Amino acid sequence: MLRTLDIRDMLLIDRLELSFGPGLNVLTGETGAGKSILLDCLGFVLGWRSRADLVRQGASQGEVQAVFDLPPAHPARDLLAEAGITIDDDELILRRTNGLDGRKTGWINDRRVSGEVLRRLSEVLVELHGQHDDRGLLNPRGHRALLDAFAGLDLGPVRAAWGARREAARALAEAEATLEAARQEEDFLRHAVAELDKLAPEPGEEQRLDIARRAMQGAERIRDDVARALQMLGGDGAEGAMVDAARWLEGASDRADGRLDEPLAALSRALIELGEATRGVEDTLAALDFDPSALESTEERLFALRALARKHDVLADDLAGLGDQLRDRLGRLDAGEAQVIALRQAAREAEAAYDATAAAIGRDRREAAGRLDQAVTAELTPLRMERAVFRTVVSDGDAGPEGRDAVAFTVATNPGAPSGPLDKIASGGELSRFLLALKVCLARGNDALVMIFDEIDRGVGGATADAVGRRLKVLADSAQVLVITHSPQVAALGQTHFRVSKSVTDGMTTSTVAPLDAGERVGEIARMLAGDRVTDAATEAARVLLDG
Numbered sequence: 001m002l003r004t005l006d007i008r009d010m011l012l013i014d015r016l017e018l019s020f021g022p023g024l025n026v027l028t029g030e031t032g033a034g035k036s037i038l039l040d041c042l043g044f045v046l047g048w049r050s051r052a053d054l055v056r057q058g059a060s061q062g063e064v065q066a067v068f069d070l071p072p073a074h075p076a077r078d079l080l081a082e083a084g085i086t087i088d089d090d091e092l093i094l095r096r097t098n099g100l101d102g103r104k105t106g107w108i109n110d111r112r113v114s115g116e117v118l119r120r121l122s123e124v125l126v127e128l129h130g131q132h133d134d135r136g137l138l139n140p141r142g143h144r145a146l147l148d149a150f151a152g153l154d155l156g157p158v159r160a161a162w163g164a165r166r167e168a169a170r171a172l173a174e175a176e177a178t179l180e181a182a183r184q185e186e187d188f189l190r191h192a193v194a195e196l197d198k199l200a201p202e203p204g205e206e207q208r209l210d211i212a213r214r215a216m217q218g219a220e221r222i223r224d225d226v227a228r229a230l231q232m233l234g235g236d237g238a239e240g241a242m243v244d245a246a247r248w249l250e251g252a253s254d255r256a257d258g259r260l261d262e263p264l265a266a267l268s269r270a271l272i273e274l275g276e277a278t279r280g281v282e283d284t285l286a287a288l289d290f291d292p293s294a295l296e297s298t299e300e301r302l303f304a305l306r307a308l309a310r311k312h313d314v315l316a317d318d319l320a321g322l323g324d325q326l327r328d329r330l331g332r333l334d335a336g337e338a339q340v341i342a343l344r345q346a347a348r349e350a351e352a353a354y355d356a357t358a359a360a361i362g363r364d365r366r367e368a369a370g371r372l373d374q375a376v377t378a379e380l381t382p383l384r385m386e387r388a389v390f391r392t393v394v395s396d397g398d399a400g401p402e403g404r405d406a407v408a409f410t411v412a413t414n415p416g417a418p419s420g421p422l423d424k425i426a427s428g429g430e431l432s433r434f435l436l437a438l439k440v441c442l443a444r445g446n447d448a449l450v451m452i453f454d455e456i457d458r459g460v461g462g463a464t465a466d467a468v469g470r471r472l473k474v475l476a477d478s479a480q481v482l483v484i485t486h487s488p489q490v491a492a493l494g495q496t497h498f499r500v501s502k503s504v505t506d507g508m509t510t511s512t513v514a515p516l517d518a519g520e521r522v523g524e525i526a527r528m529l530a531g532d533r534v535t536d537a538a539t540e541a542a543r544v545l546l547d548g
């Protein structure tokens with residue numbers, strides 16, 4: 001419930017404090033007195049799009065504060081929690097200022113917030129209706145939500161089915177795209193895997209082959225020199241000569257009086273060293289002995305490894321790992337077809353589940369549409385539109401999280417006349433009454449919103465205006481209703497009555513709003529009945545209206 005509205009230096013208002021009551025609150029006044037200014041100011045503090053020149057002439061800043069009573073279960077509390085705002089009691093204070101430079105600043109319970117937060121909050125606090133209401137009942141995009149609210153439908157299952165359907169479709173699309181991409185490189189993968197499997201590279205193999213190749217290349221260059229050296233050291237070379245020399249010296253030693261003993265001993269030692277050298281050279285020559293074809297095969301494999309590494313732009317030691325990766329990709333390709341088949345089946349099942357759930361919601365909507373049509377028809381009779389035909393059309397629409405149904409409210413103002421959209425068929429007065437009848441039906445049980453009707457009774461009078469007022473009073477039995485009206489019949493039914501007036505002082509125009517007591521209400525309603533010259537008959541008629 002909107003408890004108070006405090007306005008400072010906005011448009012034609014200098015300072016204004018209003019306290020609203022529960023039930024039906026009515027605002028009356030002469031045309032041009034400034035009744036719409038109140039809506040402008042309320043819309044401003046709620047973050048609605050507003051005119052630029054809001055600050056009162058001569059003031060540096062305008063300010064509006066609105067105080068709402070917020071019951072514990074009010075949906076506004078969830079939005080406040082999302083914005084990180086906690087209120088300890090049931091009082092919600094919205095405040096917003098507007099500077100001459102157009103800068104706007106908003107607060108919720110002294111916590112600074114953006115205009116977007118205020119706008120989101122306003123959607124669960126206030127609902128505005130008028131002849132040019134394009135935010136609610138006249139917007140066909142919102143008709144399905146209104147029908148669902150009337151029917152009390154639980155959209156959780158169809159939303160869950162839509163989510164599962166969308167997820168299944170996404171998984172299938174990804175798998176198909178992956179499979180298609182894999183198919184485009186299938187020839188490459190199979191050729192590369194076959195090539196790697198044939199070569200069968202091993203980690204560290206390149207280094208081992210390179211060392212062996214270098215060794216064989218080196219052996220090839222020195223082997224002849226080592227062989228010639230061995231020949232010079234062997235029996236036909238140094239060893240043979242030294243043996244012959246030792247034999248000759250031994251034969252002469254007996255006649256040399258011992259002078260050859262030391263040379264013979266040295267020669268014996270030399271023969272031992274020469275033997276060891278010869279054996280070392282023989283071992284080396286044996287080690288240098290290799291099959292020339294081994295060098296050729298080693299070089300061929302080494303060059304094959306390096307060529308394949310260059311081809312795939314990897315190190316030779318990484319070829320084995322690359323082979324594992326390519327084989328894995330090839331395996332996924334081979335398994336991809338089976339995965340896609342399984343995902344297609346899952347997508348079909350999700351589609352079927354969604355179709356069944358959406359069809360059930362559609363049946364509920366069509367059943368509820370009939371009940372809504374009957375309810376609106378019943379409301380139209382006291383509004384003197386008993387010949388009008390209201391119909392809720394539920395047709396096939398695009399699939400979405402809330403089903404496949406498109407919903408549109410249509411009317412025919414006279415039997416046999418073609419039906420059409422509300423705002424295309426009904427005249428101004430008829431449209432107001434259609435909106436009111438719809439609102440009475442759709443708002444039952446919803447006391448969370450403050451409903452505002454801006455001259456919704458325009459174009460009607462007499463008994464019809466009285467019926468409009470009584471419909472508004474029905475709404476006010478379960479929710480707070482604010483009505484800007486020119487109809488005395490509607491004004492007389494208000495539980496709280498405000499008069500809007502305009503005055504000029506020292507060349508400055510100011511609008512004021514004053515609550516009326518019982519006696520003042522008689523005078524205001526008499527003015528509404530009679531005009532500028534209030535007669536005794538008008539005063540008496542006003543009393544009759546107020547007495548009900």
